[in-house]
Amino acid sequence: MSRTRTPVVDGWFADDGDGFRLLGTRCAACSSVFFPREDAHCRNPRCPGGDLEEVPLSRHGRVWSYTDSRYRPPSPYVTDPELPWEPYALIAVELESERMVVLGQAAPGVTVADLTVGMEVEVVAGVLHEDAETIWTTWHWRPAGVRA
Amino acid sequence: MTGEVAVLGAGMHPWGKWGRSFVEYGAAAARAALADAGLEWRDIGSVVGADTVRGGYPGYVAGATFAKALGWQGARVASVYAACASGAQAVNTARAQILSGLADVVLVVGADAAPKGFFRPAGGDRPDDPDWLRFRVLGATNPTYFGLYARRRMAVRGDTVEDFAQVKVKNSALGALNPNARYRKRVTAEEVAASAVVADPLRLLDICATSDGGAALVLSSMEFARRHGAGRPVRIRAVSTVTPRYPNTVLDLPDIATDSAVAAEPVSETFRASIARAAYEEAGLGPEDLSLAEVYDLSTALELQWYEDLGLCGQGEGAKLLREGATALGGQIPVNVSGGLASFGEAVPAQAIAQVCELTWQLRQEAGERQVAGARVGITANQGLFGHGSAVIAVR
Numbered sequence: 001m002s003r004t005r006t007p008v009v010d011g012w013f014a015d016d017g018d019g020f021r022l023l024g025t026r027c028a029a030c031s032s033v034f035f036p037r038e039d040a041h042c043r044n045p046r047c048p049g050g051d052l053e054e055v056p057l058s059r060h061g062r063v064w065s066y067t068d069s070r071y072r073p074p075s076p077y078v079t080d081p082e083l084p085w086e087p088y089a090l091i092a093v094e095l096e097s098e099r100m101v102v103l104g105q106a107a108p109g110v111t112v113a114d115l116t117v118g119m120e121v122e123v124v125a126g127v128l129h130e131d132a133e134t135i136w137t138t139w140h141w142r143p144a145g146v147r148a
Numbered sequence: 149m150t151g152e153v154a155v156l157g158a159g160m161h162p163w164g165k166w167g168r169s170f171v172e173y174g175a176a177a178a179r180a181a182l183a184d185a186g187l188e189w190r191d192i193g194s195v196v197g198a199d200t201v202r203g204g205y206p207g208y209v210a211g212a213t214f215a216k217a218l219g220w221q222g223a224r225v226a227s228v229y230a231a232c233a234s235g236a237q238a239v240n241t242a243r244a245q246i247l248s249g250l251a252d253v254v255l256v257v258g259a260d261a262a263p264k265g266f267f268r269p270a271g272g273d274r275p276d277d278p279d280w281l282r283f284r285v286l287g288a289t290n291p292t293y294f295g296l297y298a299r300r301r302m303a304v305r306g307d308t309v310e311d312f313a314q315v316k317v318k319n320s321a322l323g324a325l326n327p328n329a330r331y332r333k334r335v336t337a338e339e340v341a342a343s344a345v346v347a348d349p350l351r352l353l354d355i356c357a358t359s360d361g362g363a364a365l366v367l368s369s370m371e372f373a374r375r376h377g378a379g380r381p382v383r384i385r386a387v388s389t390v391t392p393r394y395p396n397t398v399l400d401l402p403d404i405a406t407d408s409a410v411a412a413e414p415v416s417e418t419f420r421a422s423i424a425r426a427a428y429e430e431a432g433l434g435p436e437d438l439s440l441a442e443v444y445d446l447s448t449a450l451e452l453q454w455y456e457d458l459g460l461c462g463q464g465e466g467a468k469l470l471r472e473g474a475t476a477l478g479g480q481i482p483v484n485v486s487g488g489l490a491s492f493g494e495a496v497p498a499q500a501i502a503q504v505c506e507l508t509w510q511l512r513q514e515a516g517e518r519q520v521a522g523a524r525v526g527i528t529a530n531q532g533l534f535g536h537g538s539a540v541i542a543v544r
C-alpha cells in the first residue's frame with residue numbers, strides 16, 4: 001500500500017505544476033503579507049482591514065541568519081528515539097519583495113559550514129518525517145543553484 | 149512622571165534544582181521579603197503572584213496559591229502571566245494598586261520548578277498555537293533562536309565567539325559571589341570553548357539553564373513607608389511593559405516569521421530598545437544616569453545586544469564595551485553583578501522579580517562583595533515570548 005504525502009500544516013505551502021511555493025495571504029486593502037497565513041483579519045494597525053487573499057511567497061531569499069540543533073528537540077517534534085540524533089540546520093531567510101524573514105529547516109545535507117549570512121537560498125519541498133501510513137511534508141531552504 | 153512606590157523588602161529562595169514544589173520556593177522568598185521589610189504577613193493588604201505554567205492549576209493562580217501557603221488572611225489577590233516578563237508585570241500590578249490607592253502595601257511573589265532539559269510547549273495538538281508549531285514543524289527550541297541572534301551579530305556587528313565567552317567569564321565571576329546563585333564556580337574562556345555546541349555558534353556555557361527558584365518583594369506607598377519608619381527606601385520609579393509595534397521585523401520567539409514591512413515602514417527602534425526607552429521616559433532618567441543594569445542574558449550574545457538596546461553604548465559597540473571592562477564590577481556601568489541568568493539559570497516567573505531584588509540590595513549598599521560602589525540608579529531589562537518585555541528603574 002502506498003503512503004500518502006501530507007503537509008505538516010495545511011495551507012502553508014503547495015507543490016503544483018508551478019513548482020514548490022510557500023503560501024501566505026495578502027491584505028487587499030494595504031497589501032501586507034502574512035506568513036503563517038492570516039485568514040481572519042489584517043494585522044496592520046493602520047489598515048481598516050481588507051479581504052485576505054492567498055499568495056505564493058518568493059522562491060528565493062537571502063540568509064538573515066542560521067544555526068543548528070545539535071540536540072534532539074522535544075515533542076511535538078517527531079523523532080525516532082531508537083536512532084542516533086542527526087543535527088540539522090535552521091535558516092532564517094529574508095524575502096526581498098515581502099520584506100519579511102521566514103524560518104525553515106535546511107535541506108538534508110546542508111550544514112552551518114555551508115552557509116553565510118547574505119547567501120541566496122531557495123525554497124524546496126522537503127520531508128519532515130515518515131511513519132507507516134504517511135510521509136509528512138514541509139519546506140526546506142537550500143543554497144540557490146544546488147541540485148539535490 | 150508617574151509616582152514612586154517604595155521597596156520595603158526583598159527576598160529570595162536560592163536558585164537550583166531542588167526537586168520541590170514552586171509553592172515552597174515562593175513562600176520561602178515571601179517570608180524572607182517580609183522579614184526584610186520588618187512586616188508581618190497579616191499586615192499585607194494585597195498579594196500579586198507571577199504565574200508559572202509548570203505547576204498545574206496552582207501555578208495559574210499563583211497569587212492565591214502563595215496566599216493560601218502563607219495562611220489565608222483576607223488580602224486582595226491577583227495573578228498575572230506574561231511569559232518571562234511575568235515577574236515585572238506582577239511588580240507593575242502591585243504598583244498600580246498602590247498608586248491608585250487600592251492598597252498600601254503589596255507582596256509580589258514569583259517562583260518556578262523547572263523541567264529537565266529544553267522548555268517545551270503544553271501538550272496536545274494545537275496547530276493554531278505558534279509555540280506548538282515551532283516545535284512541531286521546525287524543532288526550533290529556545291537555544292536555536294539564541295543561535296540565530298548570535299550568528300546575526302557575528303555577521304553584522306563583528307562579534308566573535310570569544311566575545312561571547314567573555315560574557316560568561318564575567319558573569320560567572322560575579323555569580324561566585326552571590327549566595328542565591330545556582331552556579332557559583334568561576335568559568336574560564338577555555339571552559340566555554342570546550343563545552344558542547346548546542347545551537348551553532350553557541351555552546352552549552354553560552355546558554356542559560358532552567359532552574360528552580362523564588363523571589364519576592366514587599367512594595368508600599370511612600371506614605372506607608374514613612375509611617376513604617378523606612379526613612380530612605382529604594383523607590384521604583386518606572387516599570388515598562390510595552391508591546392512591539394507593527395511591523396516587528398526581528399524574528400522573536402516563538403514566531404516562524406516576522407511581520408512584513410511591505411505596507412508599513414518599520415520604526416527604526418527595535419522592540420527591545422523601545423522597552424528601555426519607555427522606562428527611561430517614565431523615570432525622567434537616561435542611560436547616563438545608571439549605576440548598574442541587570443539584563444536578561446538568556447545567552448551570552450544577548451547580553452551584548454542589551455548593552456546596545458539600553459543605550460549603554462552605540463549600536464554595534466556592545467562587544468567593545470565588554471572588552472573595555474566597562475560592564476564588569478568596578479567598570480563604568482556594571483551589568484549583571486548578580487551573576488545574571490548565566491549564574492542563576494532561568495526560573496521564569498521569579499526572574500524579573502529577582503532582578504529587582506538585586507537592584508534593591510545594590511541601592512541599599514548591602515550587596516557585599518559584589519557591591520557597585522555608590523550605586524544610586526539601576527535598571528532591569530527582560531524579554532519573553534509572545535511580545536512581552538519589561539524594564540524596571542529603581543533609585544535611592
Ligand SMILES: [Zn+2]
Pocket residue numbers: 027028029030031032042043044047048049050
Ligand atoms: Zn491590511
